[in-house]
Amino acid sequence: MARVVVDVMLKPEILDPQGQAVQRALPRLGFEGISDVRQGKRFELEVDGPVDEAALARIRDLAESFLANTVIEDFTVKVEEGAEVAEAAK
Amino acid sequence: MSRTPLDTVEHAAATPDVELPWAELGLKKDEYERVVEILGRRPTGAELAMYSVMWSEHCSYKSSKVHLRQFGEKAPESDALLVGIGENAGVVDVGQGYAVTFKVESHNHPSYVEPYQGAATGVGGIVRDIIAMGARPVAVVDPLRFGAADHPDTKRVLPGVVAGIGGYGNCLGLPNIGGEVVFDACYQGNPLVNAGAIGVMRHEDIHLAKASGAGNQVILYGARTGGDGIGGASILASETFDDAKPSKRPAVQVGDPFQEKLLIECTLEAFREKLVVGIQDLGAAGLSCATSELASNGSGGMRVTLDDVPLRDSTLSPEEILMSESQERMCAVVEPAKVERFLEICAKWDVIATVIGEVTDGDRLEIFWHGGKIVDVDPRTVAHDGPVYERPYARPSWQDELQADDANKLPRPATSEELREQVLKLVASPNQASKKWITQQYDHFVQGNTVLAQPEDSGMIRVDEESGLGVAIATDGNGRYTKLDPYTGAQLALAEAYRNVATTGAKPLAVSDCLNFGSPEDPAVMWQFAEAVRGLADGCLQLGTPVTGGNVSLYNQTGEAAIHPTPVVAVLGVIDDVARRTPVAFQEEGQLLYLLGDTREEFGGSAWSQVIHDHLGGMPPVVDLERERLLAEILISASRDGMIDSAHDLSDGGLIQAVVESALLGGKGARLVVPDGLDAFTFLLSESAGRALVAVPRSEELRFNDMCGARGLPVTRIGVVDGDSVEIQGEFTLSLADLREAHENTIPSLLA
Numbered sequence: 001m002a003r004v005v006v007d008v009m010l011k012p013e014i015l016d017p018q019g020q021a022v023q024r025a026l027p028r029l030g031f032e033g034i035s036d037v038r039q040g041k042r043f044e045l046e047v048d049g050p051v052d053e054a055a056l057a058r059i060r061d062l063a064e065s066f067l068a069n070t071v072i073e074d075f076t077v078k079v080e081e082g083a084e085v086a087e088a089a090k
Numbered sequence: 091m092s093r094t095p096l097d098t099v100e101h102a103a104a105t106p107d108v109e110l111p112w113a114e115l116g117l118k119k120d121e122y123e124r125v126v127e128i129l130g131r132r133p134t135g136a137e138l139a140m141y142s143v144m145w146s147e148h149c150s151y152k153s154s155k156v157h158l159r160q161f162g163e164k165a166p167e168s169d170a171l172l173v174g175i176g177e178n179a180g181v182v183d184v185g186q187g188y189a190v191t192f193k194v195e196s197h198n199h200p201s202y203v204e205p206y207q208g209a210a211t212g213v214g215g216i217v218r219d220i221i222a223m224g225a226r227p228v229a230v231v232d233p234l235r236f237g238a239a240d241h242p243d244t245k246r247v248l249p250g251v252v253a254g255i256g257g258y259g260n261c262l263g264l265p266n267i268g269g270e271v272v273f274d275a276c277y278q279g280n281p282l283v284n285a286g287a288i289g290v291m292r293h294e295d296i297h298l299a300k301a302s303g304a305g306n307q308v309i310l311y312g313a314r315t316g317g318d319g320i321g322g323a324s325i326l327a328s329e330t331f332d333d334a335k336p337s338k339r340p341a342v343q344v345g346d347p348f349q350e351k352l353l354i355e356c357t358l359e360a361f362r363e364k365l366v367v368g369i370q371d372l373g374a375a376g377l378s379c380a381t382s383e384l385a386s387n388g389s390g391g392m393r394v395t396l397d398d399v400p401l402r403d404s405t406l407s408p409e410e411i412l413m414s415e416s417q418e419r420m421c422a423v424v425e426p427a428k429v430e431r432f433l434e435i436c437a438k439w440d441v442i443a444t445v446i447g448e449v450t451d452g453d454r455l456e457i458f459w460h461g462g463k464i465v466d467v468d469p470r471t472v473a474h475d476g477p478v479y480e481r482p483y484a485r486p487s488w489q490d491e492l493q494a495d496d497a498n499k500l501p502r503p504a505t506s507e508e509l510r511e512q513v514l515k516l517v518a519s520p521n522q523a524s525k526k527w528i529t530q531q532y533d534h535f536v537q538g539n540t541v542l543a544q545p546e547d548s549g550m551i552r553v554d555e556e557s558g559l560g561v562a563i564a565t566d567g568n569g570r571y572t573k574l575d576p577y578t579g580a581q582l583a584l585a586e587a588y589r590n591v592a593t594t595g596a597k598p599l600a601v602s603d604c605l606n607f608g609s610p611e612d613p614a615v616m617w618q619f620a621e622a623v624r625g626l627a628d629g630c631l632q633l634g635t636p637v638t639g640g641n642v643s644l645y646n647q648t649g650e651a652a653i654h655p656t657p658v659v660a661v662l663g664v665i666d667d668v669a670r671r672t673p674v675a676f677q678e679e680g681q682l683l684y685l686l687g688d689t690r691e692e693f694g695g696s697a698w699s700q701v702i703h704d705h706l707g708g709m710p711p712v713v714d715l716e717r718e719r720l721l722a723e724i725l726i727s728a729s730r731d732g733m734i735d736s737a738h739d740l741s742d743g744g745l746i747q748a749v750v751e752s753a754l755l756g757g758k759g760a761r762l763v764v765p766d767g768l769d770a771f772t773f774l775l776s777e778s779a780g781r782a783l784v785a786v787p788r789s790e791e792l793r794f795n796d797m798c799g800a801r802g803l804p805v806t807r808i809g810v811v812d813g814d815s816v817e818i819q820g821e822f823t824l825s826l827a828d829l830r831e832a833h834e835n836t837i838p839s840l841l842a
Contacts, residue, residue: 010344013317013403015416017346024440071204071342 002051003080004059008068009040043067044080051079097135098462106132115142121477128471136457136464139409140472143375144382147644150476153610154642157620160627161637168636170599173296179219179289180638181296182600184664188553189293190561191223194233194286194604194660196643201283204342205250210258211345211417212285217262218350218371218420221357224297225289228539229551230259232269232285232532233565233604233658237278239520239840244273247281248528248841255285256531261347262354265540266532267549269565273520276569279648284604284658288563290553295361300368301388301423304451308384308392309429310377311436311443312353312419316402319343319376319415349418349441356439357420365432368423378412378472380421381447382455385469388423391454392469394447408459423449479610486614493574495707497693502771509771510822512702514832516775517750519701522743523836524754541668545751547590547739548663550671558667564590567606568742569654570695571710576621579695580657581629581713585779586741587661588633592722593739593782595672595729596663601630603640603659608652610644618655619644626657632715635661670730676756676785676811677735683760683809685745686721686798687781689768696777697743717780717803724803725782733790733797740781745808746774746816748783750829753816759826761817762809770821773808785811 010016016038023037043063047055060077068075095101102108112122115138125133125141133141147153165174172189173181179193197212213230220227232255237244259266269286301308319342360366368388370380377399385392396408406414424432429445436443450456455472457465503509516522525545534543541560542550548564566586572579584601591598603626608615630637646653665671693699694708728734736756738748753759764770786794798805817823 013320014342015313015316015318015344015346015402017344017348020346069204072207072344 002047004045004047004051004056004077005080006043006045006059006063006067006075006077007040008043008073008075009038011072011074014072096460096462096464098464099134099466102134103131108132110135110138112138112142116146117142121145124477129467134464136408136412136459137467139412140378140382140465143378143413144472145476149375149379151642152477153479153481153644154619155478156480157623158642160623161630164627164631165636166631166634168600168634171636171638172293173223174636174638179223180600180602181223182638182662183293184553184559184561184599186554186557186559187292188559189291189296190288190662191220191225191291192286192288192563192602192660192662193219193639194284194565194602194658195641196604196606197283197285198280198606198643198646200342201251202247202279202281205247206254206257207342207344209251209254209283210347211343212283213255213258214345214347214350214417215373216285216287217264218373220287220289221354222297222369222371222420223289224295224361225291226358227264227287227289227354228537229265229267229549230285230287231267231549231563231565231660233567234269234284235272235274235277235282235656237273237281238275239273241278243278245841251281251283252528252531258345258347260533262351263536265534265536265543267534267540267543267551268563269544271525271528274569274654276653280646280653282606282646282656286563286565286602286660288551288561297361297366297369298387301384301392301449302390303367303425304390304449306367306423306425306449307429307445308394308447308449309422309424309432309443310399310419310446311422311441313346313349313416314400314402314442315406315411315414315419316416317406317410317414320410320413343415343417345417352439352441353418353420356436356441359435360422360432363431365424365428366422367425370421372419372421374415376412376414376416382469382472384421384423385455386473388449391450391452391456392447393450394457396457396459398444398446400442400444408464481610481616482613483616483620484613485617492707493709497696497699497705497708498691500693500699500703500705506821510824512698513746513774514824516697516701516743517747517829518832518836519697520836520840522697522747524834525837526834527838527842541671542594542673545755546674547593548596550594550596550665550668552668558669560665560668562591562594562596562663562665563660565658565660566590567656567658568695569656570700570706572618572622572657573654573706574695574708574710576618576655577625578710578713579655580622580625581715582710582779583657583659584626584629584633584661585713585715585718586739587659588635588718588722589739589782591661591663592725593672593737595670595726596665597726598633598635598661598663598722600662601635601637601659603637603657605640605642606646606653606656606658607644608647612652615652622655622657626659629715633719672729672734672737674738674752674755675736676752676758676760678787679758679811681735681785681787681811682791682807683762683811684784684786685781685806685808686724686784686803687717688778688804689773689776689781690778691772692776692778696775698775711777711779714780720801720803721780721782724798724801727797728784728794733794734784734786736785738783740783742777744775744777745783749816750833752783753826754830754833757826758811759813759815759817760809761812761819763819764821765806765808770818774818
C-alpha cells in the first residue's frame, strides 16, 4: 500500500473567490503580512500494489479526467514521502 | 521584467515596419489596413489589442448591423420606450413613475467549454447591464438549448449550466422566473445558453453610458483585473513582444456572485446620492470597451493611466489588461467633488475602487503605461466605426426540398388506441416533459415579489407593493419552425412570447431578442439571419412592440453544420394589479373549457412530427399577427374582469399538451369533446398559432362569449374541468397519475 497525493489548484490566472475571502479575513483577525491566498484541493489516494510508472500514469489519467477540471485547474501528482515506491517516481 | 522597449505611440511612429500579429488577433488584412489608415501609422500593441476586440463580430456586429438597422427603421410608435437600442439595455415606461429595463444575451460558447462558470458568468454579465442603466435587478430568465437529451455530452453540459445559473443567481438573491429548455441534436456541439434579466427603477434614475464634462474622474471599481478571458491578447503579449510569458492564458472566466452582489448595492447607493455622470459595465472586451464607449458617447476625450488598474496578477501586460474579461467590474464617471464620497461608498461595501483616469476636453482616448503613451486614438473609431459587412446571402438550395417534405402527409394514428399512445409518448418526450427537475434548482421566490414563475406561461414580478403594479416576461423561440421558414419562424417566436405575456393577463410592451445563428460567412446562414430579422422587425411593427435591444450570437456551428436558426424573443408586459393574473393550472371543477382561435391542419416542425416520426419538413404554422393582437386583448380583458380563472397558450405539442399541463398543475382532470369539423388528431396535436385554452367559471360564460363574439374572436367550447383523468370523449382516457408519471419522470431519469 502506498499513498499518492493529487493536489488540485485553480490555474494562476483564474479568479479564486474562496482564497480571496480568506485573504481578506486575515488582517481582520490580526494576521498581517499575507498578500495573497489561493485555496486548492488535496486528494490522498491509497494505492493497492506497487506505485510504478503504470500506476502513476493511471492516477494522472484519473486526476485529469475526474479530480481536476483542467479547463480552469492544474494538478500535480506525487508519491507521499515514506511510502514504498517501486521505482523512483519523477 | 525583460521587456523590450515599450511599444508607445512614439515608438510605433518610429518603427513603421514592425509586423504585428493582427491575423492571430482575428483581424482581416483590410481591417488592419483600415486601422493603419485611421491612425496614420502602425498601431501600438495596445491599440491593436483594442481595435481587434472591439472590431470582433461579438462587439462590432459587423455582419449583422446592416440587418439590425430594421429594428430602428421599422420601430413602431410607442410611448412606452424611454431608452432604445444602443445603450446597455432598453428602458420601458410601465406607469406610476416606474421604468423597467430588460435584455437577453448569449453566453453560448463559454458554457460549452466550462458549463458551470460559462453559465454563471452569463448571468453576471446580463445583471451588470441592468445595473448600468440605474436599475435594481429583480429577476432573471434563462432560455436554454442543448443537444439530444439522451446524448452523453448533454449530461456533462446541462447539469453544469443549470448549477451555474442556479449558483450565481441564487447567491445574488435574484429569482429565476422563466425561460425554456429545449433539446435538439443540432445543438450538440453548440448549446445555447441565453440569459435575460429585468431591472426596475424610477424614471429619474436612468443612467447612460457616457463620459461628459472635462475634469470628471474615471473610476474603475469591483474585482481586480486578472488574466481571465484573454483570448488573443496573450498572443500579442507573449509571442511577439515577450516570449518568456506563459503563452496560453485561459479564455474561461470565473465569477464571484458575492462580489457582484456588493457591486449591485454599491452602485445603487451611488446612484441614489446622484454621484454618477456616466456608467458602463465591463463585459466582453473589458476596459477596451468601457473606455472607448464611455469616451465616444460623451462630449470629450479621456485620459487613462493603466498603471492604476488594480491587478490580481502583476505580470499582466498592458495589452492583456485592456482585453481582460475579469468579471464583476464596472467603470463610472464621477465629478471631482463627488469622488471622495463615491470611494467612501465603495469602501463601505468592501469594493475596491480606483481612479484610473479623467475626462478631457479633447477628442482623443489616451492611455498611459509606465509613463509612456501607448494608446492615442479617436474613441469613436474604436467603438462605433468598426467594419460593416454586407455579407452575401442566398436562399439555400435545400430550402425548397425541405418545405416540400410536407409533415401533414406523415402517417397519422389510425385508431383511438394509437392516438392515445402517441399522446402519452409526446407528453413524456424530453421537449414536452416537465422541466421541474431543472427549474427547481433555481430560487423562484427570493425577494418575495414573484407572482408567477415557470412553468407558468410567463414569469411575473410585483413592482409596487401598494398598487400591485407588476411586469411579466416570456421568452420563446423555435429553431425547427425557423429552419423551415426563417421569416415566419421569427414571427412565431415573437407571437408566442407576446401571447404568453397576454395569457397571464399582462399587456405586451416591448421586445428584446437574442439571435443565435451559424456562421455569417455561409450565405445560407446569412439568408436565415436576414429573413429572421426582417420577420421580427415587421412583426414588432405590426404588434406595436419595439425592440429595445438584444444580442447576436453567430458562428454557432460545428464544422459545416450550423445550428437551426434560433431567434429567441423576450417580450415584456405590464399588469396593473398582479392580483388579477391568470395562472395555467385548472382551478375549479365544473369550469368550462374554451379553445380560442382557429385550428388548422398544421404539423410542419411540430413536436408530433419530431417525436413520432423524427421528421422536420413542410411549412411552419401560419402567423396572423392581427389575430394575435385580438387574442391578447381578449385574454387581458378577461383576466382583468375576472372572466377566466386559468389560461394556457397553445404552442408546441398543441392543445393536448396545454390541457395536460393545466390538469397536472391544478391536480384536476378534464373531459373534452372533439368539436364538429375537426378530427381528434388535428384537434389535439395541431400547432396552429394564435390560440389559447381558457377555463371560464359558469357564472361568466355568457359575458365571456359576448365579449369574444363582439370582437370577432372564434371561440369553441370544448369541455369541462372534471375528475382525475383527461378524457377525450369517444377516443381515450388517460388518468392524471399515468400522465404525471409520463410527464415528470423523463428529465430526472435522463439527467439526474
